[in-house]
Structures are given as C-alpha cells and as structure tokens.
Amino acid sequence: MAQWDDQLGKLKQIIEIMKEHNLVEVQIKQGEDEISVKKGQVQTPQPQITAMPVIGAGIPAVLPGAATPQQEKLAEIKSPLVGTFYAQPSPDSEPYVESGSHVDPQTLVCIIEAMKVMNEIKAEVAGTIVEVVAVSGEAVEYGQVLFRVKPD
Amino acid sequence: MFSRVLIANRGEIALRIIRACHELGVGAVAVYSEADRGAAYLDMADEAICIGPPSPAESYLDIPRIISAAEVADVDAIHPGYGFLAENENFAQICRECGITFIGPPPEAMRLLGDKVEAKKLAKKAGVDLVPGSNGVVGDEAQGLKIAGEIGYPVMIKAVAGGGGRGMRVAHNDMSFRSGFAAAQAEAEAAFGDGSVYLEKLIAEPRHVEVQVMADAAGNVLHFFERDCSIQRRHQKMIEESPCPVLNEKTRQELCNAAIRIIKRANYVNAGTVEFLLDKDKHYYFIEVNTRIQVEHPVSEMVTGCDLIKMQLKIAAGEKLELTQKDIKHRGVAIECRINAEDPANGFSPSPGTITRYIPPGGPGVRVDTHVYQGWTVAPNYDSMLCKLIVHQPTRTEAIATMRRALSEFVIEPIKTTIPACLSILSHNLFVKSKVDTEFVERNF
Numbered sequence: 172m173a174q175w176d177d178q179l180g181k182l183k184q185i186i187e188i189m190k191e192h193n194l195v196e197v198q199i200k201q202g203e204d205e206i207s208v209k210k211g212q213v214q215t216p217q218p219q220i221t222a223m224p225v226i227g228a229g230i231p232a233v234l235p236g237a238a239t240p241q242q243e244k245l246a247e248i249k250s251p252l253v254g255t256f257y258a259q260p261s262p263d264s265e266p267y268v269e270s271g272s273h274v275d276p277q278t279l280v281c282i283i284e285a286m287k288v289m290n291e292i293k294a295e296v297a298g299t300i301v302e303v304v305a306v307s308g309e310a311v312e313y314g315q316v317l318f319r320v321k322p323d
Numbered sequence: 324m325f326s327r328v329l330i331a332n333r334g335e336i337a338l339r340i341i342r343a344c345h346e347l348g349v350g351a352v353a354v355y356s357e358a359d360r361g362a363a364y365l366d367m368a369d370e371a372i373c374i375g376p377p378s379p380a381e382s383y384l385d386i387p388r389i390i391s392a393a394e395v396a397d398v399d400a401i402h403p404g405y406g407f408l409a410e411n412e413n414f415a416q417i418c419r420e421c422g423i424t425f426i427g428p429p430p431e432a433m434r435l436l437g438d439k440v441e442a443k444k445l446a447k448k449a450g451v452d453l454v455p456g457s458n459g460v461v462g463d464e465a466q467g468l469k470i471a472g473e474i475g476y477p478v479m480i481k482a483v484a485g486g487g488g489r490g491m492r493v494a495h496n497d498m499s500f501r502s503g504f505a506a507a508q509a510e511a512e513a514a515f516g517d518g519s520v521y522l523e524k525l526i527a528e529p530r531h532v533e534v535q536v537m538a539d540a541a542g543n544v545l546h547f548f549e550r551d552c553s554i555q556r557r558h559q560k561m562i563e564e565s566p567c568p569v570l571n572e573k574t575r576q577e578l579c580n581a582a583i584r585i586i587k588r589a590n591y592v593n594a595g596t597v598e599f600l601l602d603k604d605k606h607y608y609f610i611e612v613n614t615r616i617q618v619e620h621p622v623s624e625m626v627t628g629c630d631l632i633k634m635q636l637k638i639a640a641g642e643k644l645e646l647t648q649k650d651i652k653h654r655g656v657a658i659e660c661r662i663n664a665e666d667p668a669n670g671f672s673p674s675p676g677t678i679t680r681y682i683p684p685g686g687p688g689v690r691v692d693t694h695v696y697q698g699w700t701v702a703p704n705y706d707s708m709l710c711k712l713i714v715h716q717p718t719r720t721e722a723i724a725t726m727r728r729a730l731s732e733f734v735i736e737p738i739k740t741t742i743p744a745c746l747s748i749l750s751h752n753l754f755v756k757s758k759v760d761t762e763f764v765e766r767n768f
Contacts, residue, residue: 202677202700202702203676203677203700204677252388252391253372253373253374253388253391253392253395254391254394254395255395285387285388285391285394286387286390286391286394286421310372310395310396312372312373312374312392313357313372313373313374313375313376313382313388314357314373315373
C-alpha cells in the first residue's frame with residue numbers, strides 16, 4: 172500500500188511540474204522503473220465562417236484549423252566513444268557543421284579522437300543542427316550529447 | 324607516487340581502490356558503463372567517465388575505450404582490479420606502450436604464470452611438488468591412457484586454457500577416460516578456442532589453500548600468510564579464512580616459502596596469489612598462480628594489519644617494500660563471506676532488483692566491503708556479488724560467533740541473497756570442526 176502511495180505522490184509531483192513548465196510529455200526512468208506521463212492534446216475546433224461579407228466574387232474562405240500546441244522534440248547526436256571532440260578537421264578550418272546546418276544520416280558532423288585515431292562521427296539523423304553542445308578540444312564520454320538536431 | 328590513477332573496474336573493488344588512492348593523496352578516476360550510471364561509489368571518485376553501454380565487451384573489457392578514458396583523464400597509471408582485464412597480458416602490454424603504468428605484474432610474468440603448463444614447469448624447478456600428472460599437454464588418447472595408468476585413477480582431464488571449472492572431466496577407469504578425454508577436448512575448444520588438455524591425479528578430500536604474496540621491482544618478495552578457501556560451490560569461493568585451520572607451523576612456513584620461490588623465479592612484481600591443494604595427509608601440491616589482487620584479499624589484510632591495495636600502488640610507483648618478512652605477523656583469525664544476489668533456495672539463481680532496505684552489520688571485528696546501499700539496483704549484466712563481509716577475532720571460535728552475529732544482523736531486502744546459505748555453512752558441525760574440503764558444500768547443501 173505504501174508503494175502505491177509513493178507512486179501516486181510521485182505522479183502528482185510530475186503533473187505539477189508539467190503544468191508549471193507547460194510540458195506535454197515527461198518520461199522518467201530509474202533502473203527498471205519507468206513513469207511516462209502524456210498530457211491529453213487539446214483539439215482546437217476548426218473555426219467555421221458561416222457568414223462573411225461578400226467581397227469580390229464572394230467566395231467564402233475557410234480559415235485553416237489552429238495548430239495544436241506541440242513541444243519541439245529534438246534529436247540528440249551522442250558520442251559513441253570516449254575521446255576528444257573536434258568540431259573541425261583542423262584548427263584553422265571551418266567546423267563541419269554549426270547551428271543551422273542541415274544534416275542527413277551520412278553527414279560527417281565531427282571528429283572524436285581516441286588513442287591517436289581520428290574517428291569520423293556521422294549524424295545518423297536527418298534534420299537541422301539547433302545546438303552544438305560539445306566544446307571543440309574538450310574530452311567527451313560515451314553517451315555525451317554532442318549536438319541537438321531538429322529532425323526533418 | 325602517482326598523481327592520478329584510473330580504475331578499470333566496477334563495484335566493490337573499484338571503491339576499494341578509490342579508498343586506497345585517497346589515503347595516498349592520489350586522484351581516482353573511475354570508469355563506468357551505462358548500467359552503472361548513478362552508482363554512488365562513482366561520486367567518491369575524483370572523476371567518473373562513461374565508457375560504454377552495459378555489455379562488458381563494450382565497456383569494462385574494451386581496451387580502446389579504457390585507454391582512451393585514461394588519456395583524456397590524463398592518468399599516470401591504471402589499476403585493473405580483479406576479473407575483467409586484470410590478467411589480460413595484452414592489456415598490460417598496451418598500457419606499457421601507451422606510457423601508462425599498469426598496477427600489477429609485467430606482461431612477461433603474467434604471460435609465463437598465466438600459462439598453466441609453463442607455471443607448473445617453473446614450480447617444479449623451484450622445488451615445489453606438483454599434483455602428479457601429465458606435466459604437459461596430452462597429445463592423444465593413447466598417450467593419455469598410459470599416463471593415467473602411471474599416475475593411478477581417479478584422474479582429472481583439464482583444459483590448458485581453462486578456468487572456472489570448465490573443460491574438466493573426471494575419469495575413474497580406462498572406459499570413462501576414453502569418453503571423458505574427447506568430451507573435455509571438445510568443451511575446451513568451444514569455451515576457450517584451445518582444445519589442449521592435460522591430466523592430473525584427482526586428490527581425495529582436497530583443501531584449497533593459497534598464499535598471498537607481494538613483490539617489488541627490486542626483487543624483494545614477501546608473503547602475507549595463507550588463506551583456506553575450501554568452501555566453494557561450483558568452483559566459486561563462498562567463504563575464505565586465515566589461517567588454514569589444519570596446518571601446523573612447520574608446514575605453513577614451507578608452504579609460504581614455496582610460494583615465494585615460485586614468485587621470485589618468475590621475476591614477478593606486485594600482488595599475486597599462489598594456489599595449492601592440500602591433501603588429507605597435509606601434503607601440498609602447486610596448482611597455479613593468480614597474477615592479480617584477489618577478491619578475498621581483505622582476509623589477509625585483517626590478519627596482518629596491512630593494506631594490500633596501497634602496497635600495490637606504492638610498488639607500481641617504484642617504491643621498495645619497506646617491510647621485511649619478520650615484520651609481518653599473523654594475528655588472530657579472519658573469515659570472509661561473499662554475499663551474492665542469488666537465491667540459495669532456488670539453486671542459487673540470480674536475484675536482481677532494487678534493494679529497498681539495506682542495513683549492514685557493525686560492531687567490533689566487523690568489516691564490510693561493498694558498493695551497495697539502500698536504493699541500489701542490482702543489474703543482470705555483471706557478477707552477482709553484492710558485498711564481502713569480513714570478521715576478525717583472536718580465535719576461530721570467536722570469529723565464527725561474530726560472523727554468525729553479523730550475518731544475522733545484515734538486512735538486504737527484498738532481493739534474495741546468499742546470507743542464509745552462509746549462516747547454514749557456519750552452523751554446520753563439519754565447518755566448525757574444519758573437517759571440510761572443496762566438495763563440502765556440494766555434498767552437504
């Protein structure tokens with residue numbers, strides 16, 4: 172019973188946080204336990220124009236339905252290695268990608284140097300770079316976020 | 324002394340090494356896989372680097388990832404702990420080539436002693452008795468039958484590259500020899516990629532007795548007395564103690580000196596353990612050398628008052644052993660119980676899950692070496708050992724009483740653990756009288 176109370180309490184806390192920050196979806200994983208909470212989507216009814224002043228040919232225009240509020244879901248390009256992150260092929264060249272660059276899965280986005288080997292890292296996602304998270308010349312660990320990408 | 328050391332391991336031994344590093348003023352860099360993310364012991368390191376996904380092959384066993392982490396963290400040395408890469412001579416070699424000190428023996432000594440056949444030849448030259456056997460690889464069945472006849476049945480057919488009890492068969496006569504020989508070869512080939520086998524006389528009621536040794540780079544070798552590890556289940560040690568309850572002082576000295584001779588001859592450096600079998604007549608036979616620090620090292624630490632991990636760090640950093648053999652005295656009795664996340668009532672099947680209630684024992688003479696705490700989740704990816712419970716008292720009777728008390732106090736819920744099994748063994752009449760051998764557990768439980 173105590174376990175259920177715990178879970179209910181956690182759930183209430185999560186809902187409060189979602190309301191406060193206007194989040195649509197939250198997923199929390201701890202070991203084997205997982206909680207997933209999704210806010211029900213609010214359907215804005217399509218505005219119907221029933222009467223309209225006749226202008227010109229008098230063709231009634233129907234306004235497009237308002238878009239449902241969506242949180243932007245960004246993809247992350249994570250490091251598959253431990254090593255040093257380099258944003259550009261050599262110190263005085265241009266970075267492979269930057270904020271605003273479009274990438275597709277085969278695009279080379281950075282180099283991670285591990286044990287003197289320069290490993291070329293591919294985007295593995297199609298989209299636009301929104302944020303370069305890793306800092307060129309600094310160490311990165313396995314799983315560390317390198318870039319955030321808005322998927323196509 | 325090193326400035327920073329990377330610990331290429333996880334769990335309780337990683338924490339053990341972090342502690343030794345901190346006492347010596349050395350920075351400790353931990354590595355972890357995604358399965359160990361969030362482990363509290365990682366916060367005790369000065370830096371923690373995620374090196375890979377949960378699978379050991381892509382994390383703790385992955386040499387490039389470990390070396391890469393060592394380079395980005397700019398460490399002077401790597402401590403491999405036990406298991407994983409601790410006895411991987413290739414890893415030791417790569418560390419050397421990358422200018423990183425490997426805290427353990429040089430690759431040459433590791434290679435020599437890691438080869439069971441070569442190690443036996445060396446032991447023989449050092450004047451140590453071996454278990455009567457083929458003294459080398461057995462080429463074919465015919466040769467095997469001849470040797471078995473000379474040694475006398477029963478014999479054990481063992482894989483040269485083997486370990487963990489695999490690639491082994493027992494033969495009681497020519498007929499079972501023929502079937503066992505082929506089977507052992509096939510199993511060895513499949514498990515280790517090397518089908519070579521050798522023969523050994525099967526010793527009746529053997530006790531597993533091992534000697535802790537430590538050698539510095541100047542060739543000084545010390546022993547820290549013996550440990551009796553006869554309480555095993557499927558060749559996995561469950562309970563270890565020091566001293567060996569059935570050895571007299573003369574045999575103890577001979578055993579320990581034999582271990583030193585073997586280690587010296589191999590030009591070994593750093594910590595190691597020399598394993599013997601003791602038969603019911605107290606004859607000891609060399610089995611093998613473990614070229615690493617072992618799980619049960621705390622037993623020897625308690626009876627000698629020495630910190631073996633700190634000693635490993637000092638030796639690797641080039642310091643000479645400041646102790647002499649005379650300085651190392653054996654005091655009292657120490658017993659260690661390994662506590663695993665396994666269900667003894669269910670064939671010791673693994674019992675993973677989250678530990679919601681954890682209350683360790685305490686009081687005089689009790690030491691707990693563990694990475695586990697309330698809230699810890701036991702993942703299925705690695706071995707099931709949760710902690711080592713060690714007790715130290717002036718006599719064996721008191722040590723057993725303290726261990727029973729400590730085991731009874733220990734709360735680990737709701738997962739199943741081997742605590743009840745340890746309690747049963749400690750209450751068993753034969754254990755109390757120490758009339759045990761390596762088959763004791765399987766015979767009685």
